[in-house]
Amino acid sequence: GAGVSQSPRYKVAKRGQDVALRCDPISGHVSLFWYQQALGQGPEFLTYFQNEAQLDKSGLPSDRFFAERPEGSVSTLKIQRTQQEDSAVYLCASSLVTGPQHFGDGTRLSIL
Amino acid sequence: DQQVKQNSPSLSVQEGRISILNCDYTNSMFDYFLWYKKYPAEGPTFLISISSIKDKNEDGRFTVFLNKSAKHLSLHIVPSQPGDSAVYFCAASYNTNAGKSTFGDGTTLTVKP
Numbered sequence: 177g178a179g180v181s182q183s184p185r186y187k188v189a190k191r192g193q194d195v196a197l198r199c200d201p202i203s204g205h206v207s208l209f210w211y212q213q214a215l216g217q218g219p220e221f222l223t224y225f226q227n228e229a230q231l232d233k234s235g236l237p238s239d240r241f242f243a244e245r246p247e248g249s250v251s252t253l254k255i256q257r258t259q260q261e262d263s264a265v266y267l268c269a270s271s272l273v274t275g276p277q278h279f280g281d282g283t284r285l286s287i288l
Numbered sequence: 289d290q291q292v293k294q295n296s297p298s299l300s301v302q303e304g305r306i307s308i309l310n311c312d313y314t315n316s317m318f319d320y321f322l323w324y325k326k327y328p329a330e331g332p333t334f335l336i337s338i339s340s341i342k343d344k345n346e347d348g349r350f351t352v353f354l355n356k357s358a359k360h361l362s363l364h365i366v367p368s369q370p371g372d373s374a375v376y377f378c379a380a381s382y383n384t385n386a387g388k389s390t391f392g393d394g395t396t397l398t399v400k401p
Contacts, residue, residue: 207387209389211391217393217394218292218377218379218391219332219377219389219391220391221388221389221390224387231387232387267331276334277389279324279332280331281331282331
């Protein structure tokens with residue numbers, strides 16, 4: 177497809193389980209971003225890659241959150257030992273080096 | 289401390305009239321500003337942007353105004369159409385938009401037929 181693809185669209189996990197969220201960016205887009213969006217709020221920055229290099233991970237809320245983009249294309253956001261406060265929509269975006277970000281439709285994560 | 293604020297959670301406008309959405313920011317290092325539009329269950333879609341070296345940018349029915357001294361920007365939609373009903377997010381970034389964006393909490397626009 178032409179846009180940013182995220183999977184799964186919905187994920188339900190029990191507290192304490194590990195989850196992995198996938199993002200397939202637009203082909204040729206160098207930059208890839210992960211955001212967390214709580215209900216009624218705007219997206220909050222988590223981390224940013226340029227190709228395979230993670231240039232900024234200042235938004236990751238704890239060491240339970242880990243992101244990778246090993247070949248500079250597909251990225252995975254992993255959350256270990258999930259907690260209820262991790263419930264949110266996780267948005268991935270990609271862009272050229274500069275310019276507007278193109279967002280996927282997100283993964284809605286619910287932790288029971 | 290929220291660096292980008294959209295103080296109106298919602299706005300209702302009659303079809304054909306002007307919609308004005310407002311956004312304030314606190315960080316004077318921001319040099320690039322964007323508006324995104326979001327429909328339910330979809331990701332935000334880029335609408336229009338403005339660099340800090342400009343005070344106005346226009347694209348069809350959409351115009352963004354930037355007042356750097358007041359740290360304020362606004363999005364004007366003229367004429368408003370029912371299909372414009374969505375959540376609008378203001379965002380700001382550094383380094384001419386290379387890197388992360390900081391978002392406001394959004395304004396829900398409803399355009400009534």
